[in-house]
Amino acid sequence: MNANDIRAMIQPAQVHRDVYISDAVYQLEMRHLFTNAWIFVGHDSQTPNKGDYITTQVGDQPVIMVRHTDGEVKVLYNRCPHKGTKIAIDRAGNTGKFFRCPYHAWSFKTDGCLLAIPLKKGYEGTGLSESQNGKGMQAVGAVHNYRGFVFARLAEDGIGFDEFFGGSLSSIDNMVDRAPEGRVEISGPPLRYMHKCNWKMLVENQTDTCHPMVAHESSAGTAVKIYEQMGNPEPRPPAMQIIAPFMSPYEFFEDMGIRTWPNGHGHTGVNMSIHSKYDAIPGYFEAMVEAYGEKRAKAILDENRHNTVYFPNIMIKAPLTQLRNFIPLGADRTLVESYVYRLVGAPEQLTAMSAMYNRMINAPTSIVGHDDLEMYERAQEGLHAEGMQWVDIRRLHTGPEDFETEAVENGTTERQMRNQFHAWAKFMTMSMEGAAGVAAE
Amino acid sequence: MSEGNAAMITRDDVIDFIYAETRMLDEGRYTEWLDLWMPDAVYWMPLDYKQADPVNATSFLYEDNFMLRLRVERLNGERTFSQKPKSRCNHVIQRPFVDVFDPEAGKFQTVTNMHYVETRLDEQQLLALTVTHDLALVDGAFRIAGKKVELLNCDAAFGNIQLLP
Ligand code: FES
Ligand SMILES: [Fe+2]
Numbered sequence: 001m002n003a004n005d006i007r008a009m010i011q012p013a014q015v016h017r018d019v020y021i022s023d024a025v026y027q028l029e030m031r032h033l034f035t036n037a038w039i040f041v042g043h044d045s046q047t048p049n050k051g052d053y054i055t056t057q058v059g060d061q062p063v064i065m066v067r068h069t070d071g072e073v074k075v076l077y078n079r080c081p082h083k084g085t086k087i088a089i090d091r092a093g094n095t096g097k098f099f100r101c102p103y104h105a106w107s108f109k110t111d112g113c114l115l116a117i118p119l120k121k122g123y124e125g126t127g128l129s130e131s132q133n134g135k136g137m138q139a140v141g142a143v144h145n146y147r148g149f150v151f152a153r154l155a156e157d158g159i160g161f162d163e164f165f166g167g168s169l170s171s172i173d174n175m176v177d178r179a180p181e182g183r184v185e186i187s188g189p190p191l192r193y194m195h196k197c198n199w200k201m202l203v204e205n206q207t208d209t210c211h212p213m214v215a216h217e218s219s220a221g222t223a224v225k226i227y228e229q230m231g232n233p234e235p236r237p238p239a240m241q242i243i244a245p246f247m248s249p250y251e252f253f254e255d256m257g258i259r260t261w262p263n264g265h266g267h268t269g270v271n272m273s274i275h276s277k278y279d280a281i282p283g284y285f286e287a288m289v290e291a292y293g294e295k296r297a298k299a300i301l302d303e304n305r306h307n308t309v310y311f312p313n314i315m316i317k318a319p320l321t322q323l324r325n326f327i328p329l330g331a332d333r334t335l336v337e338s339y340v341y342r343l344v345g346a347p348e349q350l351t352a353m354s355a356m357y358n359r360m361i362n363a364p365t366s367i368v369g370h371d372d373l374e375m376y377e378r379a380q381e382g383l384h385a386e387g388m389q390w391v392d393i394r395r396l397h398t399g400p401e402d403f404e405t406e407a408v409e410n411g412t413t414e415r416q417m418r419n420q421f422h423a424w425a426k427f428m429t430m431s432m433e434g435a436a437g438v439a440a441e
Numbered sequence: 442m443s444e445g446n447a448a449m450i451t452r453d454d455v456i457d458f459i460y461a462e463t464r465m466l467d468e469g470r471y472t473e474w475l476d477l478w479m480p481d482a483v484y485w486m487p488l489d490y491k492q493a494d495p496v497n498a499t500s501f502l503y504e505d506n507f508m509l510r511l512r513v514e515r516l517n518g519e520r521t522f523s524q525k526p527k528s529r530c531n532h533v534i535q536r537p538f539v540d541v542f543d544p545e546a547g548k549f550q551t552v553t554n555m556h557y558v559e560t561r562l563d564e565q566q567l568l569a570l571t572v573t574h575d576l577a578l579v580d581g582a583f584r585i586a587g588k589k590v591e592l593l594n595c596d597a598a599f600g601n602i603q604l605l606p
Pocket of ligand 1: 080083103105
């Protein structure tokens with residue numbers, strides 16, 4: 001498969017089903033897309049102290065994110081340079097001043113540099129110290145910590161962080177600005193939800209505003225019905241505030257609006273969203289005014305973006321301080337990790353609201369998640385049908401689209417899905433043989 | 442059970458209640474099951490091993506009466522796509538430990554280890570559970586005042602868990 005084959009899978013308003021079901025495409029995604037793009041690794045509050053680390057994946061690559069002795073967060077491949085043993089396998093821990101491989105005790109500083117090898121004289125005159133393996137653990141190509149959110153680019157050279165994300169960083173800004181102290185911290189471990197479907201289905205679903213009232217009628221619609229039978233008592237409990245808006249009519253989602261940015265990023269909820277009507281938490285606005293002044297505090301809290309997709313594979317909900325990481329494990333296997341963060345300096349009830357949303361909507365036990373997963377897995381199986389080769393993403397596609405400039409459109413457009421596939425082709429092919437010229441677009 | 446006479450209640454009565462509740466879940470007698478719950482009781486399934494705080498960090502479940510009713514009504518809905526076809530479940534339970542037995546105060550607590558099997562189509566999953574029940578006595582009958590279901594492998598990644606472990 002070469003760059004032209006990849007490009008041929010993406011047409012302006014439809015994509016070939018192989019982008020979801022082909023193992024060969026998945027392998028190319030790992031070697032190209034997930035190597036060229038900036039990928040979310042973790043939040044720096046997961047590693048607050050020197051020597052703290054987490055283990056995770058960037059695409060299919062095992063990595064360690066660690067707080068180095070200089071206070072910076074490093075991202076290293078989780079592979080001993082000797083024989084390949086993973087250096088750490090617990091999801092989080094503290095390694096002190098250095099890593100020590102459990103197999104033959106080679107040790108490494110927390111930036112990966114080789115520290116010591118037992119019985120080192122056995123390597124004299126062998127050329128080890130000149131080899132790549134003799135240098136220590138390999139670091140990824142580049143790391144950027146944006147307001148606590150740590151991203152990595154595996155490739156040594158490539159697009160810069162600011163150019164890659166551009167205006168989309170305004171959603172992370174809004175999330176972090178919602179903390180009176182201007183920072184967020186992890187609150188508990190993530191939900192881990194296994195999906196037998198392609199990772200892109202989950203990413204597309206984040207801006208799919210025509211499915212909630214259909215796929216989630218069984219949960220949100222039933223909730224609205226039961227609450228009606230109870231006489232719609234006020235004030236509505238937080239659970240109802242969370243779930244009822246899923247049943248909003250199509251017009252509501254049209255009016256929400258969708259914004260797209262270059263390189264595949266975009267968000268729903270430009271004008272308002274299903275998160276706009278939550279009851280105020282006592283003391284929160286006051287704390288925000290104290291921190292920012294009334295005008296700025298209002299501006300921050302009036303921005304209620306729904307889902308922001310950071311291409312290729314995370315989404316955040318700024319008003320609920322959540323992040324979901326769609327980790328691709330295979331063409332037909334995706335691990336979803338859903339995190340909740342605490343707004344430092346804000347009342348704890350905000351964290352409780354975010355945690356409630358997380359378990360109600362994103363958990364393997366969620367009555368909302370159940371129907372989403374059902375749809376993805378049915379699609380993963382249905383796409384094997386030979387009778388039809390293309391997947392349709394043409395809602396509100398009426399002519400050529402320019403994805404290199406920011407745009408705001410009707411909230412039910414599938415433009416953001418098209419934007420993602422445009423970026424997909426770009427980052428898939430830029431490092432492929434025979435991609436000359438087009439790669440540099 | 443010994444109607445209205447706290448003095449006559451035995452540990453076996455408490456244990457029988459746990460078995461009976463589990464059987465209701467396995468047989469899908471959810472309306473009957475909902476009637477067992479005290480109005481302010483909560484069904485908690487922690488996400489973290491030995492999790493202390495149910496609400497300020499994510500749990501799998503932290504369901505009040507309303508959410509339990511919603512969950513149960515949804516199972517039978519016309520458009521509940523993830524339950525077409527329906528799941529089935531089965532609990533194998535160890536004899537409950539009766540850790541609190543106070544008939545005078547109407548307070549009881551049991552801890553029960555269970556193996557929970559849930560199945561749908563070609564999939565079947567097995568979960569090991571430790572279930573803590575808080576029970577109250579209302580008009581001589583046991584009611585659930587709180588239920589905590591801890592998964593042995595809570596930190597593993599799961600597909601859908603659709604019924605009530
Ligand atoms: S494999 Fe790590 S020291 Fe040998
Ligand atoms: Fe959904």
